[in-house]
Amino acid sequence: MPLRVFITGASSGLGAALARHYAAQGAILGLAARGKDKLEAHCAELPNATAYALDVCDSTAMRSAAADFITRTGVPDIVIAAAGISVGTLTEHADDLAVFQAVMNTNVLGTVTTFQPFIRPMRAAQHGTLAGIGSVAGIRGLPGGGAYSASKAALITYMESLRVELAGSGVQATTINPGYIATPMTAVNPYRMPFIMSADQAATRIASIISKRRTYATIPWQMAVTAKLLRALPRPLYDKLFANAPHKPRKLPL
Numbered sequence: 001m002p003l004r005v006f007i008t009g010a011s012s013g014l015g016a017a018l019a020r021h022y023a024a025q026g027a028i029l030g031l032a033a034r035g036k037d038k039l040e041a042h043c044a045e046l047p048n049a050t051a052y053a054l055d056v057c058d059s060t061a062m063r064s065a066a067a068d069f070i071t072r073t074g075v076p077d078i079v080i081a082a083a084g085i086s087v088g089t090l091t092e093h094a095d096d097l098a099v100f101q102a103v104m105n106t107n108v109l110g111t112v113t114t115f116q117p118f119i120r121p122m123r124a125a126q127h128g129t130l131a132g133i134g135s136v137a138g139i140r141g142l143p144g145g146g147a148y149s150a151s152k153a154a155l156i157t158y159m160e161s162l163r164v165e166l167a168g169s170g171v172q173a174t175t176i177n178p179g180y181i182a183t184p185m186t187a188v189n190p191y192r193m194p195f196i197m198s199a200d201q202a203a204t205r206i207a208s209i210i211s212k213r214r215t216y217a218t219i220p221w222q223m224a225v226t227a228k229l230l231r232a233l234p235r236p237l238y239d240k241l242f243a244n245a246p247h248k249p250r251k252l253p254l
Helices: 013-024 036-044 059-073 096-125 146-165 199-211 221-232 235-242
Strands: 004-008 028-033 049-053 078-081 129-133 172-178 216-219
Touching: 004 013, 004 059, 004 096, 013 028, 013 078, 013 199, 028 036, 028 059, 036 049, 049 059, 059 096, 078 096, 078 199, 096 129, 096 146, 129 146, 129 199, 146 172, 172 199, 172 221, 199 216, 216 221
Parallel strands: 004 028, 004 078, 028 049, 078 129, 129 172, 172 216
Antiparallel strands: none
C-alpha cells in the first residue's frame, strides 16, 4: 500500500520539495496551497497528486479538503503542515501589526487548522504522523524577526501539547526545526546563512525523521548544536551578541 501524504504550502519551497520526495516514493498526495495556478502546474508534474487550492487559515476549506482526500484515498499516513510566512517585522511600525497577525495566523493557527480535521480519523485508525515545521528561529527571539520567531516558538510549544494529547493513540506529533533552507523566503536575506540546505536536502532529512517516528528534531545537525548553545546563553550575553545582528527585510503588504 503506498503512503498517503497530505502537505500544505506545497506549491513552492520546502512544501514542493516534500511533494517531489514523496512522489518519487510512489506516495498518493494531497497538496494544498494558496496559489491555484502554480499548485495545479506542480501537481500536473507529479503522479497521484490532487490539488487543493486554499488558505490554511480557512478552516471550512481545510475540512472540505481533508474530507475529500480521506474519501479518495483513506486516512493519511502523514500530514505535514509546511505552509508558512517568513518576513521581517519591527513593532515600532504601525503597518507591521497586520503583518504580525498574518504571520501568527498562517504559521500557528494554520497548522492547527491543517491538523484538526485529520485527528479523529487518525485516532480511529490508530495510525499516522502529524508533522509541524518549526524553526531554529523559534529557540530564541531574533531581532527584526519578532513575528516569525514568536510564531515558531508558539508552534514548537503547540506541537509539544499535541504530542502529549495524542500519547497512546497510535498517532504521532513530530516537531521538526530546520535551519536555513534555500527558498524564495530566504533569498532576500541580506546576511550569511550558515549551514544552509537546499529544499530537496531538507525534504529528504524531514522525511527520514518522520519515517523513523522521531518526535523532535533540528536539522541539519550543526544547527541542532547551535540551537542548544543559543538556548543555554544567559540573557545578558545573548542580548549583547545579537543587539546589532542584521535584520530580515520588512515586506508590506503580505
